[in-house]
Amino acid sequence: MASQRDCVCGGGGGTGADCPAQTEEGKAEKQQKTMASSGLEPIDVDSIIEKLLSVRGARPGKQVNLTETEIRGLCLHAREVFLAQPILVELEAPIKICGDIHGQYYDLLRLFEYGGFPPDANYLFLGDYVDRGKQSLETICLLLAYKIKYPENFFILRGNHECASINRIYGFYDECKRRYNIKLWKTFTDCFNCLPVAAIVDEKIFCMHGGLSPELSQMEQIKRFVRPTDVPDTGLLCDLLWSDPDKDIMGWGENDRGVSFTFGPDIVSQFLKRHDLDLICRAHQVVEDGYEFFAKRQLVTLFSAPNYCGEFDNAGAMMSVDETLMCSFQILKPAEKKQRYAYNGLGTQRPATPPRK
Numbered sequence: 001m002a003s004q005r006d007c008v009c010g011g012g013g014g015t016g017a018d019c020p021a022q023t024e025e026g027k028a029e030k031q032q033k034t035m036a037s038s039g040l041e042p043i044d045v046d047s048i049i050e051k052l053l054s055v056r057g058a059r060p061g062k063q064v065n066l067t068e069t070e071i072r073g074l075c076l077h078a079r080e081v082f083l084a085q086p087i088l089v090e091l092e093a094p095i096k097i098c099g100d101i102h103g104q105y106y107d108l109l110r111l112f113e114y115g116g117f118p119p120d121a122n123y124l125f126l127g128d129y130v131d132r133g134k135q136s137l138e139t140i141c142l143l144l145a146y147k148i149k150y151p152e153n154f155f156i157l158r159g160n161h162e163c164a165s166i167n168r169i170y171g172f173y174d175e176c177k178r179r180y181n182i183k184l185w186k187t188f189t190d191c192f193n194c195l196p197v198a199a200i201v202d203e204k205i206f207c208m209h210g211g212l213s214p215e216l217s218q219m220e221q222i223k224r225f226v227r228p229t230d231v232p233d234t235g236l237l238c239d240l241l242w243s244d245p246d247k248d249i250m251g252w253g254e255n256d257r258g259v260s261f262t263f264g265p266d267i268v269s270q271f272l273k274r275h276d277l278d279l280i281c282r283a284h285q286v287v288e289d290g291y292e293f294f295a296k297r298q299l300v301t302l303f304s305a306p307n308y309c310g311e312f313d314n315a316g317a318m319m320s321v322d323e324t325l326m327c328s329f330q331i332l333k334p335a336e337k338k339q340r341y342a343y344n345g346l347g348t349q350r351p352a353t354p355p356r357k
Helices: 024-038 045-053 068-084 105-115 135-151 172-181 182-192 237-241 265-275
Strands: 003-010 087-091 095-098 123-124 155-156 198-201 205-207 252-255 261-262 279-282 291-294 299-302 316-321 326-332
Touching: 024 045, 045 068, 045 135, 068 135, 105 135, 105 316, 105 326, 135 155, 135 172, 172 182, 265 279, 299 316
Parallel strands: 087 198, 095 123, 123 155, 205 279, 279 299
Antiparallel strands: 003 326, 095 316, 198 205, 252 261, 291 299, 316 326
C-alpha cells in the first residue's frame, strides 16, 4: 500500500532544472573510461543488477547470492566513483530523496517500484543502508550497482552505520561473515570510507544523514575533508552523521545517544538564513509517518524502512522534489501485524544506538 501527500518545502526559491540528459551510449562510454583509468577489472554491472532484481515479487526474505568477486568489484568500482565526485555533492531537481533502509531489501524494491527504477528517476539516499535488517548485502549491493551504472543520476550519502565500529556490532559484520567472509566486510569498509557526507539540491535544500553541527559555519569546511576517512568520535563529520533535532530546547544540547549534540529550532532557522537555504532534509530517526517536520517546516526527517526491525508500526516515506522545489511525500504504509515480515528482535523500544567512546 502506498499513498502520496504534497506540500511546499521552504520558499521554493530555487529555479530547479532537470539533471543533464545522458544517452545510454554516453554513460557506458564514460563508465568504460573510468574503469580503464582506474586499472580495475571490468564488472558486468547490468548482470549484477538483473540478478538483484530477479527476486521482485518473491516472498520477502529470499536471498540473492552474488559471487564474492561480483561484490568485491562493486565495492572497488563504486569507491572510484565516490572519490571522483565531491564529498559535498551539488544536485539538481527533480530528485527523489530516501531515508534509512537498514537492510530491508524488499522495502527498497518497493520504493523503486513506486518512484521508478533508475534511470527513470533521479535518487538521493541519506545513509544507513546496513545493519538491523536481514538483507544488508542485497541492499548495499543494489545501491552500489546503480551508483556505478548511473553515476550522475544516483547518489548515496554516508550514514552513521556506514562505519566499521558501528556495523561491526549491529549486524552487517555478522551477515558478511555468515554469507561470505570477514575480508569482504573489510572491503565494504574501504568503500564506505569514501562516501560523500552531504548534498545540496538546487542551492536550497541541504541534505545529510544526521544533522547540523556547532562547528559548521561555512560549506567549505565539508569540502575540506579528505577521503578515505573513518568517522571520528567528535567534530563536524561526526555531527553530520549523528546529531538530532530537539523541539524542547534552544541552542545546542546533549544527545541521549552519547554521541554528538541535539539542536533546537532556533539553530535551524539561523542556519537557513545564514546560508540562504529553504530546507534541511535528514534521516537518522524513526518517525511514525515516514516523514516528520520540525522548526515550522524548515527541517524534515525522512525514514524509509516501514515496520522498522519488525518491532515498529511506522510507515516509510520518500520525498519527491520537483523542478520548482515543490516537495511531495510518497508513503509506504506499514503492513498489518499478521502479514508482517518479522525480524529477530525483542522488546518494543527503538534498538539501542551504540555509544561512541
